[in-house]
Amino acid sequence: MKKPHKWDDYSDQPAQLKDKTYKKQMRKKELFSLIQTFLLSLILFPISIISMPLIKRKIVKSNEFFSLGVDFEREKEQTQELIDELGIKHILLRLKLWERDKLPELKAFISQNKEKKITLKILQDREHVEDLELTKKDFTLIFSELQNLVNIFEIGSTINRAKWGFFSGREYLNFYKVAYEIKKEQFSNIKLIGSGVIDFEFHYTLHTLFNFCKCRYDGISSLLYVDRRGAPENTQLGFALTDKIALLSTMVWLSPKTKQELHITETNWPISNTAPYAPTSEHECVSQTLYTDYMLRYYLLAFASQQVDSVSWHQLIAPGYGLVDNREGLLKREAYYVYKYMFQTLKNAQFLRMDIKRNYYILQCLVDNQLLQIHWALYETTLQNEEFFKVYSRDGKAINDTILKIGSSPLYIFIKDAQ
CATH class of the missing domain: 2.60.40 (Immunoglobulin-like)
Known part of the structure; x- marks a missing residue:
């Protein structure tokens, strides 16, 4: 990954972008796009809120709703054993574009799990945001290798955080359009979802849903974290988790750019006393007991909305936020057993x-x-x-x-x- 973007192996995310001069320059360059985002929000937020009561529930396939994020490189043999033990039918994998040489390894792992529904989240870096010809080449390679093995390709992630490589909605749309055009020209059978906004910052989502970009989505992805508010029932600007889902679902329903699918492709709570593996400060961390309760309640609330097609917990093995801690061998946390019982009980629920x-x-x-x-x-x-x-x-x-x-x-x- 090119500087100034560096990867934090502890928390599985880019390190903080500390070059304030660079960030200021990039935001100035993308000022027009940022103004567009603001104006769209000014107009479309009120319309979306007013329209919320009009949105009807849909029938959600419960066996696909419960998804789990898995690192295909981490504790490989044990990871497969854990997946099989959980019995999960839907897993989400991540591929970093700057590590495209790992594609054969990823393909082998997917082939081991070919009976499962697979979502592949393709992570970007600044080089691929800037060099769209390189992006086109790499997307073509990925789609060619995995078109018959992956059910959903999620294009890009965390687009509203500069450390992830995007500085505006315009940059993301240009990036996504590369994948969309490749799909149209060569791989009409693949399914692309996008947007990938993290947290309750739906003004960025609006920009990706209402624009003049000649591209469409097969569904919308959201990294709908609520961890900074504590319990999933707690409110932010008057919106609890269920309200955020209803608002997001309304935006998807109103947009002419997408099919009516909504996937929460990442969420969790950071676990106390796990620094430096926790992705946030200790202030946002919770005990393992609360982590487990919040996880279960998040799934139940999202399932009850009947507006979300899948929720992917992030993730199976991770010391700071996973169901399993691998710092000293493999330790299944209580959340692992709770996730297992939740899925086994509700996988065919109506x-x-x-x-x-x-x-x-x-x-x-x-x-x-x-x-x-x-x-x-x-x-x-x-x-x-x-x-x-x-x-x-x-x-x-x-x-x-x-x-x-x-x-x-x-x-x-x-x-x-x-x-």
């Missing part, structure tokens, strides 16, 4: 409804023709365990207590036939 009353949440769905309720609350309370309840903890352990404790950790309650 969503029915979500009830929220005074910060008490009940998600209802059908699992193998049996009613399942998942309860949690933002405060500690109790619930009488009825004879027709069959109750399990967040990691699948049976609970037979007469009085059930309802709080941060969701409980699975299967409702047996009361007749």
